[in-house]
Each structure stands twice: as C-alpha cells, then as structure tokens.
Amino acid sequence: MKPITIFLLLALTSLFACRTPEIALDPSLHAKAMPVTGRNGLQIGQVIRYGEFSTDKVRRGWTKGYDIPFVLRFQKAKEKLSYTQFGPDRTRAEVSCISKFKSTEFELVRDFFGIPFEYQNFFAGNIALVSSHTNWNFILHNPNGDFLRRDASAGFAENGLQQIDIQAIRGLEGQPDWMKELTVYGHEFRMDGKVVGAVSTVNRGKVWIDPQLDTETRTVIAAIATGLLLRTDVEGVDMLVDR
Numbered sequence: 001m002k003p004i005t006i007f008l009l010l011a012l013t014s015l016f017a018c019r020t021p022e023i024a025l026d027p028s029l030h031a032k033a034m035p036v037t038g039r040n041g042l043q044i045g046q047v048i049r050y051g052e053f054s055t056d057k058v059r060r061g062w063t064k065g066y067d068i069p070f071v072l073r074f075q076k077a078k079e080k081l082s083y084t085q086f087g088p089d090r091t092r093a094e095v096s097c098i099s100k101f102k103s104t105e106f107e108l109v110r111d112f113f114g115i116p117f118e119y120q121n122f123f124a125g126n127i128a129l130v131s132s133h134t135n136w137n138f139i140l141h142n143p144n145g146d147f148l149r150r151d152a153s154a155g156f157a158e159n160g161l162q163q164i165d166i167q168a169i170r171g172l173e174g175q176p177d178w179m180k181e182l183t184v185y186g187h188e189f190r191m192d193g194k195v196v197g198a199v200s201t202v203n204r205g206k207v208w209i210d211p212q213l214d215t216e217t218r219t220v221i222a223a224i225a226t227g228l229l230l231r232t233d234v235e236g237v238d239m240l241v242d243r
Contacts, residue, residue, distance in 0.1 A: 036205035087219030097125035
C-alpha cells in the first residue's frame with residue numbers, strides 16, 4: 001500500500017470515526033440516494049442492486065461472444081467484467097468493462113476512442129441497449145485519481161449523438177479543505193453542463209440518478225456506475241468501515 005494511502009486511511013478513520021463518510025455532492029443534483037447492495041462479500045454469483053436498478057450475476061471474464069467491435073478488440077485485457085444492467089420500464093443493457101491493460105494495448109485504447117491520453121491506467125467499456133440497439137462506449141482515465149492533479153480522473157461516454165462527461169468527486173462532507181484533493185471518492189455524470197448523476201465508492205456505495213432523464217439514459221448512467229463499483233483496484237476509501 002502506498003504511503004499516501006496509509007496516511008489518508010488514518011486521517012479518514014479519525015475524522016469519520018463516529019459516522020459514515022458521505023461524498024460532497026453538487027448542490028444541483030436533487031436525486032435521492034440509492035444505497036448499493038451486493039458490492040461487498042463473495043464475488044461468486046455477485047449481483048448489484050440499488051433503487052430501480054439491478055444486474056444479473058456479474059461475470060469476471062467475458063463468457064458471451066458479443067459481436068461488438070469494443071469486445072472483439074479487447075479480448076486480451078487483464079481484467080474483464082460483464083453483466084446485464086436492468087433499469088426502469090424493463091430497460092436492459094449488456095455491459096462489458098475492461099481495465100488493467102497490457103502495455104501493448106495502450107495504443108488500441110487511444111485509437112478506439114480517437115483522442116490522446118497521457119495516462120496508462122484506464123477503465124473503459126461498452127453498453128449495448130437491447131431495445132433500441134444503441135451502443136455507448138465509455139472511458140475513464142486514471143480512475144483512482146492523482147492527489148497532485150485535480151483533473152487526473154475524468155472521462156466520457158458517447159453514442160455518436162450524445163455525450164455524458166465523467167468527473168471525479170474529490171471531497172467528503174465535513175472534510176477540511178486540505179484533504180479535499182488527496183483521493184477520489186466517486187464520480188459525477190454531466191450532460192450539457194448539468195450534473196445528472198453520481199456514484200460514491202465509499203464503503204458499500206451509493207448512486208444518484210436524475211429521475212427526469214429518459215429511462216435509457218438513466219440505465220446507461222447506472223451501467224457505468226455499476227462498473228465503477230465493481231472495479232477491483234479502487235484504493236483507500238473502500239477500506240473504511242461503516243460505524
């Protein structure tokens with residue numbers, strides 16, 4: 001464990017010894033918090049649930065042969081996740097996520113998304129909506145963040161017509177200012193400059209999604225949030241214990 005992570009854990013444990021830490025949400029997000037179940041515990045038969053959203057059993061390693069360029073290109077990624085994301089009104093999406101790339105795959109990632117990245121740590125995926133046959137691709141660079149750089153964890157999801165921007169949440173409620181840049185506690189989702197959702201990776205996790213969005217967009221945000229909750233290399237705050 002990195003020295004900065006050890007220091008951060010000690011500081012956070014002291015600060016939040018009597019209550020569960022909560023991420024600092026953008027005040028414009030009025031959606032209700034949806035506590036997550038299924039994140040902790042055994043990974044065998046793991047199912048993630050929150051609010052109107054749930055998954056089937058999470059597969060670590062792709063076991064289905066999707067005819068999707070994203071999946072076909074990244075079959076050799078070190079960490080692979082796949083699951084079906086269920087949303088409101090029977091909305092359903094097939095989700096494939098990858099991380100922990102081999103060095104030989106960095107150029108594949110850059111070429112696929114068409115923009116340069118200066119980081120070598122990515123979390124990316126494809127979301128295939130079943131009813132509309134719409135495909136979304138998403139990527140988040142340096143998902144664990146970098147305490148020396150405010151912009152060190154960010155990304156986007158896009159389907160060719162729409163884009164959802166993803167930004168790191170680097171503060172907890174009641175946290176002193178000097179601690180607010182040390183790590184990433186979750187991510188928020190923005191469309192046209194407006195915050196429409198958020199995910200907290202603290203402890204068991206929580207998700208917020210604007211109920212005014214259409215069901216497919218809400219399901220896409222849920223699919224990304226679920227993937228972020230399932231990542232195995234989230235550092236630091238996941239080790240905090242609810243009191």
